[in-house]
Amino acid sequence: xxxxxxxxxxxVAIMMLGGCAxxxxxxxxxxxNQVYLMYAKPDKATAERQVAALDEDFEKARSKNKPVPPxxxxxxxxxxxxLGKGDRARQEFEAEKAAxxxxxxxxxxxxxxxxxx
Amino acid sequence: MSTxxxxxxxGGVILGVAATGCKTTPYDYTNFRQHHPHSILxxxxxxxxxxxxxxxxxxxxxxxxxxxxxxxxxxxxVIDHFLKENGMPTAGEMHQVxxxxxxxxxxxxxxxYITVEQYGTKYQVINSxxxxxxxxxxxxxxxGLVLWEGIGAAEEDSGGSGSIIGDxxxxxxxxxxxxxxxxAHKVAPMANVNLLMIKDRGLLYGPRHPEFAKEK
Numbered sequence: 001x002x003x004x005x006x007x008x009x010x011x012v013a014i015m016m017l018g019g020c021a022x023x024x025x026x027x028x029x030x031x032x033n034q035v036y037l038m039y040a041k042p043d044k045a046t047a048e049r050q051v052a053a054l055d056e057d058f059e060k061a062r063s064k065n066k067p068v069p070p071x072x073x074x075x076x077x078x079x080x081x082x083l084g085k086g087d088r089a090r091q092e093f094e095a096e097k098a099a100x101x102x103x104x105x106x107x108x109x110x111x112x113x114x115x116x117x
Numbered sequence: 118m119s120t121x122x123x124x125x126x127x128g129g130v131i132l133g134v135a136a137t138g139c140k141t142t143p144y145d146y147t148n149f150r151q152h153h154p155h156s157i158l159x160x161x162x163x164x165x166x167x168x169x170x171x172x173x174x175x176x177x178x179x180x181x182x183x184x185x186x187x188x189x190x191x192x193x194x195v196i197d198h199f200l201k202e203n204g205m206p207t208a209g210e211m212h213q214v215x216x217x218x219x220x221x222x223x224x225x226x227x228x229x230y231i232t233v234e235q236y237g238t239k240y241q242v243i244n245s246x247x248x249x250x251x252x253x254x255x256x257x258x259x260x261g262l263v264l265w266e267g268i269g270a271a272e273e274d275s276g277g278s279g280s281i282i283g284d285x286x287x288x289x290x291x292x293x294x295x296x297x298x299x300x301a302h303k304v305a306p307m308a309n310v311n312l313l314m315i316k317d318r319g320l321l322y323g324p325r326h327p328e329f330a331k332e333k
Contacts, residue, residue, distance in 0.1 A: 039173035071192030078195045102156035102189035105224025
């Protein structure tokens with residue numbers, strides 16, 4: 001019975017998403033997988049490797065004409081900052097803020113922190 | 118829709134175990150509607166399971182469902198590093214950050230507090246089942262009101278083929294190939310679908326979702 005309920009719940013979830021079944025809002029690429037790897041298998045997700053993978057994801061998203069998800073540019077910016085690429089880091093944080101004004105308070109804080117270091 | 122997201126939802130159908138069963142009364146969304154958030158801060162989950170990897174294994178699966186439901190989700194790993202650098206080395210300490218500080222420093226409308234209850238693989242003689250179970254609470258940053266609370270679980274059973282010997286061999290192989298935490302990580306997104314996306318007990322759509330206005 002419990003399993004049947006699970007099945008029904010899943011069907012409801014699909015119906016709920018039915019309106020947008022043909023499209024997701026974002027092009028996800030490997031963003032969440034990078035986050036997973038940086039904690040689970042850090043040697044597979046050094047800052048350099050992550051930046052390379054995310055750059056590729058960004059190009060794919062652009063070719064599909066889809067936005068990258070919230071947090072993507074900020075994550076990339078943080079990695080660039082760790083690699084000592086201050087200008088690129090700033091650009092990425094600004095891109096996060098431009099795409100998602102909701103991020104402004106946090107992004108401005110990160111930018112200010114980078115400035116002061 | 119991305120194949121991964123579709124897979125998640127189909128996975129939720131096929132493998133999902135609704136934690137609360139067939140509840141007919143919808144969640145009371147009064148607070149949610151009055152303080153509908155635009156942005157959600159997801160903190161690294163508290164871990165009540167026996168797997169130390171649960172916190173970050175789970176954290177890395179939460180952005181997709183929330184963002185696709187129409188919310189701005191702060192970069193989970195950047196937030197984690199930022200809080201660690203500011204004297205909060207554990208999820209437990211992060212969950213204690215006063216809301217006023219969240220407002221001032223991060224600017225989030227709401228905080229999602231997650232607790233992972235189960236995360237890992239139960240080994241039986243022939244089958245092994247990956248189980249993930251988590252509960253969540255969404256709190257309005259400005260007022261401290263609880264906007265939503267829920268629980269979700271998912272289970273992936275490796276199953277048996279009917280032939281005892283064949284099953285024993287494949288079970289042994291599965292155990293070698295898949296570490297239990299990697300498998301739990303693959304089940305976590307399904308738990309998220311059940312936690313966050315089920316109509317009448319998950320979250321309402323956020324402002325960046327086309328259904329946002331219709332639901333109101």
